[in-house]
Amino acid sequence: MATDQVLSTAEPKRAIGRPVTYTDSNADRHEADMVGRGSSVKNECFPKRSPYFQAGFGLMAMGVGLTALRQGVTVGSTALQRKLLVSLEINNKDKAYEWFLAWMAHQAAAAGWIKSHQLSVETTVEQRKNGSSSAAFRLVAGPGNHYFRYKGAWMQMKRERETRSMQMMTGTPWETVTLTTLSRDRTLFNQLLQEARDMAMQSQQGKLVIHTGMGNRRPVKSVVLATGVAEKIEEDIKAFLSRRQWYADRGIPYRRGYLLHGPPGSGKTSFIQALAGSLSYDICVLNLSERGLTDDKLFHLLSNVPERSFILMEDVDAAFNKRVQTSEDGYQSSVTFSGFLNALDGVASGEERIIFLTTNHVEKLDPALIRPGRVDLAELIDDAQPDQARTLFEHFYAGGEPAASEVDIDKLAEKLVQIVQSEWDAGRRVSMAALQGHFIRTDARTAVETCHVLFR
């Protein structure tokens, strides 16, 4: 019977059924042997094993070791990935999915840098007025992994297509794009999506300029309107946004039109921007005087405004003079007044549509434009009244002016109110924009003592 390699050949043979014992000298040697291996064993029984068993034990131990090592590497690399890499997932339910693919296709066409051999073709067909049609083909990155550089950072784009499920509404398979880059470059995702979105919007004939709420939002309170005006408009919009189902149940187009009218520099545009920001809405500015804009394009634009956006058309009085659109240089756009009305009436979809019109001359507007259903709420945003002037003054000087104490500011504000009131009574006005510019240029005391020059 082979002896246990742990034991030396001098060791006594094991008598079957009886434990192996050691004489002192053997035990000492054996103990020295074991101690040398980092463990101390005294006078214990070591049964003898076959070499095959030992080899199997060794292989098993190696297997276990390798498994542990592989798991350790997996856990380690996952932890490292989590620490070093960041991913952004976009699925094709989201608008950004289409924008991103279009952006990738544009980049690939422009710079030819999609490091991929798997492309898909997307065809768009445009019907012309004369009945003919034109097809445009776009190569986009197909399912699989693609690599590209964006602003100096390498990114991996993984496009996955669900083969077992599809979108019920459209019958197209669910798809997901996952962008991965180094953690330190995570801010590039926002920039990339913004770029993709702006490009997508500009593709709508470049007539919609999108002001996203992603920039710094202006607080609504910083636009000082006459008492109660801002609250009235804000409450109306919030009530409208909460009644989507009410409109749907009655088959009424889910849209609401607002007209802000008043003298230049009274805060119309600023208020609309601040209100959009407070609701996390974007603003689609539509310039009706844009050259090349036609009734069809206008209809298309107003029907394809992104969700959660205000549509803003400024100075609508100047756009249509006697129902024909003329610009300052006499250019007569091909957008007709009836085309404009049709486009406004065509703005209807499952998503809410909020349209703001502004004008300095409400008296010039055609009654057909401002009838309910096109304009549901019209508000005068007027020149500065006494309490507005005081509030704006305090925004500029209260708590910030080094020279004037709180008492001085109150006294100065009171004096400003008296000046504005007396000018108002005399029929003279000052715009909030003029007051703002005056306050920016001067200190509190000088501002009040010299404000009379602003009135007209």
Ligand SMILES: Nc1ncnc2c1ncn2[C@@H]1O[C@H](COP(=O)(O)OP(=O)(O)OP(=O)(O)O)[C@@H](O)[C@H]1O
């Ligand atoms: N009520 C206000 N409160 C605070 N700032 C105002 C107000 N009205 C105007 N301003 C300031 O004046 C400038 C012009 O404002 P804004 O463009 O909103 O006026 P508007 O009424 O839209 O003018 P226009 O009719 O000429 O387009 C902005 O810098 C804005 O900050």
